[in-house]
Amino acid sequence: MIGADYFELRSRIGMELLALAAALREAGGDPESAAIVDNLLASLKEPFVFVVVGEVNVGKSTFLNALFGQDFSRTGVIPTTDKILFFKHGEEHQVVPVTPTLDEVHTPVDFLRDFHIVDTPGTNSVENEHQLITERFVPIADLVIFVFSAMNPWAASAWQFLEKVHREWMRHVIFVLQQSDLRSPEEIQVITDYMGQLTRQRFGRDFPLFAVSGKKAILARDAGIDHERILKDSGFHALQEHISGIVEHHATRLQKLASTVQLGRQLLEQADARLASGVSEARRRTAVIRELRTEREMQVDRTLKKVLPALDATERDYHESVLRVAGLASDALTTRRAFQRKPSAEEEAGGPRPESLDHRLFQELQHRTGDRWRQVSLVLEEDVHQFERFMGAHGRGVIFPADASITVHDYDEEESDLRRRFGTRIDSSLRRFVIGLELDEHIEPGIERARKTACWVPRLIFPVLAATGLCWWLDGPEAAGIAAGAGLLLLGVIYLVTQMRLSSSRNAILDKLEESSVTLREMLSKQVSEDVTASFDRFLDVLDPAHAEAAQMEEIQGRHLERLKHLWQSFDALEHQIRSLAPAGKSV
Numbered sequence: 001m002i003g004a005d006y007f008e009l010r011s012r013i014g015m016e017l018l019a020l021a022a023a024l025r026e027a028g029g030d031p032e033s034a035a036i037v038d039n040l041l042a043s044l045k046e047p048f049v050f051v052v053v054g055e056v057n058v059g060k061s062t063f064l065n066a067l068f069g070q071d072f073s074r075t076g077v078i079p080t081t082d083k084i085l086f087f088k089h090g091e092e093h094q095v096v097p098v099t100p101t102l103d104e105v106h107t108p109v110d111f112l113r114d115f116h117i118v119d120t121p122g123t124n125s126v127e128n129e130h131q132l133i134t135e136r137f138v139p140i141a142d143l144v145i146f147v148f149s150a151m152n153p154w155a156a157s158a159w160q161f162l163e164k165v166h167r168e169w170m171r172h173v174i175f176v177l178q179q180s181d182l183r184s185p186e187e188i189q190v191i192t193d194y195m196g197q198l199t200r201q202r203f204g205r206d207f208p209l210f211a212v213s214g215k216k217a218i219l220a221r222d223a224g225i226d227h228e229r230i231l232k233d234s235g236f237h238a239l240q241e242h243i244s245g246i247v248e249h250h251a252t253r254l255q256k257l258a259s260t261v262q263l264g265r266q267l268l269e270q271a272d273a274r275l276a277s278g279v280s281e282a283r284r285r286t287a288v289i290r291e292l293r294t295e296r297e298m299q300v301d302r303t304l305k306k307v308l309p310a311l312d313a314t315e316r317d318y319h320e321s322v323l324r325v326a327g328l329a330s331d332a333l334t335t336r337r338a339f340q341r342k343p344s345a346e347e348e349a350g351g352p353r354p355e356s357l358d359h360r361l362f363q364e365l366q367h368r369t370g371d372r373w374r375q376v377s378l379v380l381e382e383d384v385h386q387f388e389r390f391m392g393a394h395g396r397g398v399i400f401p402a403d404a405s406i407t408v409h410d411y412d413e414e415e416s417d418l419r420r421r422f423g424t425r426i427d428s429s430l431r432r433f434v435i436g437l438e439l440d441e442h443i444e445p446g447i448e449r450a451r452k453t454a455c456w457v458p459r460l461i462f463p464v465l466a467a468t469g470l471c472w473w474l475d476g477p478e479a480a481g482i483a484a485g486a487g488l489l490l491l492g493v494i495y496l497v498t499q500m501r502l503s504s505s506r507n508a509i510l511d512k513l514e515e516s517s518v519t520l521r522e523m524l525s526k527q528v529s530e531d532v533t534a535s536f537d538r539f540l541d542v543l544d545p546a547h548a549e550a551a552q553m554e555e556i557q558g559r560h561l562e563r564l565k566h567l568w569q570s571f572d573a574l575e576h577q578i579r580s581l582a583p584a585g586k587s588v
Contacts, residue, residue, distance in 0.1 A: 002068075002240055003048075003247030007114060009577055013257060013264075014044050016570045020264055023567065024271055027560045033267050040260050047088075048247060051118040051137045054147030055155050059178040059214055060119060063147055066217035066236060067243075068111045084137070087117040138165055142253070143246055144172050150179045150211065153191055163202070174208040174242065175199075180235060181213035210239040249583045258578050265571050272564050275557050282554035288398045289547040292391050296536050296543070303383045303532050310376045311528070314369050315521050321364035322513040362434045366427070373426045376528075377419040384418065384535050391539060399546040422531050429527040433520050437512060453498045457491055464491070 001007070021037040023029075054060050065071050083103050090106025097103050118137045138144055144165070146158060165173065175195065180188050188211045199207050216234035220227050231237055247253075396402055464487025472480030 002111075002244050003114075004244065005581065006248040006250070006253070009574070009581065010044055010257065012570075012577075013260060013574055014041060016567065016574065017041050017044070017260075017264055019570075020268060020271075020567055023560065023563050024267065027271060027275055027557075029271055029274075033270065036263065036267060040263060043256070044260060045113075047112070047114050047116045048142045048250075048253075049116045049118065049137070049140055051120065051141040051144045052147060053120050053144060053158070053161065054178075055149070055158055056121075058147050058149040060147050062214035062218070063145075063176060063178050063212070064117060064119065066212075066214040066221075066234070067240070068109075068115070069221055070109050070111065083121060085119040087112055087119065089113045138169055138172075141169075141172055142250060143174065143243065144169070145174055145176055146207075147176045147178050148195075150177050150183045150188065150191065153177060153195060159198075159202070167203075170203065170205065170207075174210070176239065177209065177211040178214060180211040181216055208242055210242065211235050212239055248581055251583055254578055254582055258575065261571055261574050261578065265568075268564060268567055268571065272561070272568075275561050275564065279554060279557040279561060282550055282557055285398050285550040286547065286554055288394060289543055289550055292394060292399075293540075293543050293547065295390065296387060296539055299383060299387045300533055300536050303380060303536075304529060306379050306383075307376055307528050307532070310372050311521055311524055313372060314365075314524060315517055317368040318365065318517050318520055321361060321368060322510075322517075324360070324364055358434050358437065361437070362431060365430050365434070369430075374419070374423060377422040380422060380532060380535060381416060381418050387536065387539065391542075395546075399542060418535060422535075425527055425531055426524070429523055433516075433523050436519075437516055453494060453501060456494050460487065460491060460494070464488070 017037055017040055021034060021041075024033050024037065052060050052064060083101055086098070086102065086104045087109075088104060088106050089109065089112035091108055092106070093108065094106040095103050096106065118141070120137070146162060148155075148158060162173070177188070177191065177195070183191070192209055192211060195209060196206055199205065212235035213233070216230055217236040220230035220234055220236075392400065464484070467487060468480050468484040471483040
């Protein structure tokens with residue numbers, strides 16, 4: 001393929017530009033950058049322009065068909081003697097008149113995507129007006145091919161036309177001696193030597209000259225095992241190598257590719273700077289949010305430390321309350337109650353109920369600790385609002401709009417929801433603790449056990465008296481005294497057992513009250529810890545999504561930066577390849 005290295009390079013540049021466009025789009029690039037990339041992509045598709053000049057019937061169409069390997073300009077199908085034909089790629093074959101002397105020919109031939117061919121009318125067949133139009137294509141041509149016939153290479157019109165070509169444009173000119181198969185090799189050598197001598201005399205320079213046979217080249221295309229030999233005999237191999245060199249080392253085209261890559265690098269640099277700034281901002285946001293999350297945890301710890309004195313004081317108050325309740329328990333477990341008759345259900349329903357130890361203990365705790373825990377709720381509220389102000393100040397422009405105002409709370413207002421909920425949960429914890437002690441449930445069983453013992457006293461009085469009388473009657477006063485002493489001793493033992501049972505119940509209640517102080521502290525500590533943590537957890541509803549969003553943005557921007565890094569490497573490689581294709585002594 002003609003110019004394979006150039007088109008491979010151009011294709012790579014196009015792919016990298018597409019990758020750059022995708023990277024810019026995904027990274028939120030501005031529309032202007034996207035438009036620039038689109039324009040660069042469009043400019044890459046600009047085909048090479050080859051202008052073919054020669055007299056009528058020198059085999060230009062056959063030469064073009066052989067050069068590009070496709071029959072896109074069949075001799076006799078499209079008249080080529082009175083109009084300029086500008087061949088372009090099209091989805092279907094179509095001839096579009098542009099001027100009376102110029103037609104655009106759109107045809108579905110692949111190589112026309114990269115090459116536009118200007119097939120001029122014969123230099124010896126049209127007036128000066130047509131020749132003037134022909135000459136207008138020469139300045140924009142990447143290559144001007146003068147086709148001479150090997151049968152008559154001396155036609156004056158072609159040489160006269162060449163003299164009208166500006167000296168500056170002659171560097172794009174090559175000579176093709178077509179129909180060389182009609183001459184012997186010796187004759188071809190004589191003709192080429194003389195044409196070289198003639199160009200040096202008339203133009204002061206040599207032009208690349210190739211003797212070719214279009215027919216042999218076309219035959220080689222359809223040949224089998226002799227393909228290479230026939231193609232070599234046709235002379236087209238050397239011609240194609242030369243044209244490929246012109247295409248691949250075309251300084252202007254390479255400079256255009258270099259400018260395209262440079263513009264792409266500028267866009268890449270802008271995107272890189274923008275993404276680097278975005279990553280820096282995302283990292284700053286992540287750091288600020290992380291600091292706020294850490295400060296929240298530290299504030300929870302500070303608030304909990306402020307609550308420790310309240311827990312210590314509550315524990316002391318509980319011990320004092322226990323002493324009060326212990327007195328009530330002693331009153332409830334008296335000997336008198338043990339020797340009293342157990343009231344019937346009707347008497348219990350109608351008479352006054354004994355005071356509940358549970359209720360009394362709860363009231364004692366509320367009375368002694370209520371103000372203290374209300375003060376703790378104020379401290380908690382103050383700390384919450386203090387952190388709220390801290391988060392508002394440090395999070396402005398990060399998780400809150402830069403112009404967001406910070407809410408100032410009035411702490412003298414009526415009881416807030418936070419204080420009310422905190423106080424309610426503390427009361428609930430105290431109530432659960434007291435109910436869990438089941439003090440009242442220990443009173444009645446103790447009384448009942450003492451009653452069971454005490455009930456033997458009235459039962460034994462009559463037997464003791466009877467035994468004393470009987471001993472008096474049988475053995476006299478001395479025996480009666482012994483019997484009475486023994487009876488009194490038995491009654492005393494029963495009384496002592498009753499007292500021991502009452503004392504055991506009192507001691508059990510006292511021990512339970514003393515031991516429960518640890519449970520009370522643990523319960524209150526857990527409840528306070530949960531309430532304090534929950535009070536500050538509401539800030540996580542803002543901080544956690546913001547942190548996740550910032551971390552995700554940092555990750556996304558980092559991936560974009562990594563993608564741009566690969567693009568930097570690709571653009572560096574492209575620039576190196578462009579420099580390697582540049583002609584010696586030329587910089588691009």
